[in-house]
Amino acid sequence: MKRLFSPWRLDYVAGGGRRERGCVFCRAERSRDDRAVLVVARGRTHFVILNKYPYNNGHLMIVPRRHLASPSEATPAARAEMMDLLVRAEAALCAAYRPSGLNLGMNLGRAAGAGIEGHYHLHLVPRWDGDTNFMTVAHSTRVIPEALETTWQRLSDLLARPAGSPRRLPTRRAAGRGRPR
Numbered sequence: 392m393k394r395l396f397s398p399w400r401l402d403y404v405a406g407g408g409r410r411e412r413g414c415v416f417c418r419a420e421r422s423r424d425d426r427a428v429l430v431v432a433r434g435r436t437h438f439v440i441l442n443k444y445p446y447n448n449g450h451l452m453i454v455p456r457r458h459l460a461s462p463s464e465a466t467p468a469a470r471a472e473m474m475d476l477l478v479r480a481e482a483a484l485c486a487a488y489r490p491s492g493l494n495l496g497m498n499l500g501r502a503a504g505a506g507i508e509g510h511y512h513l514h515l516v517p518r519w520d521g522d523t524n525f526m527t528v529a530h531s532t533r534v535i536p537e538a539l540e541t542t543w544q545r546l547s548d549l550l551a552r553p554a555g556s557p558r559r560l561p562t563r564r565a566a567g568r569g570r571p572r
């Protein structure tokens with residue numbers, strides 16, 4: 392299954408909800424169907440969700456369960472868990488996709504490009520040598536070769552495993568689970 396996305400809108404069209412009532416992240420938090428809402432892992436204070444309009448295969452976001460505008464509104468324990476989920480998500484992405492690097496980023500406020508204002512989310516975007524940087528891509532389209540359902544299955548399986556030894560970039564793991572074409 393092939394899809395063509397508009398990557399420069401990745402943080403713009405990811406759901407559209409701007410208030411808690413219509414907030415796509417709050418809906419995902421309340422959902423009991425993780426597959427339907429693309430949630431790949433849930434912690435006590437944060438969950439990990441696929442971007443519905445990914446910039447690259449494996450594009451994840453770490454999102455607080457509460458509708459908070461900034462990590463400054465979260466408790467220290469919640470912030471610690473966000474970092475813990477970040478490490479686990481990095482390991483899962485490395486095992487599944489063997490990226491050469493990762494972009495991590497957060498857009499706080501509309502002026503910074505936040506598409507879902509008021510509910511912060513930390514993006515993790517796998518990168519490969521030779522893939523295009525943000526500035527170049529901002530004026531073109533990209534093909535995302537892997538279907539979101541496949542990505543969801545791979546990453547939710549990996550994140551369900553007990554935390555093993557930390558895996559860092561680059562990794563030689565995941566033989567047979569090749570990088571995206």
Ligand SMILES: [Zn+2]
Binds near residue numbers: 414418457458459509
């Ligand atoms: Zn929300």
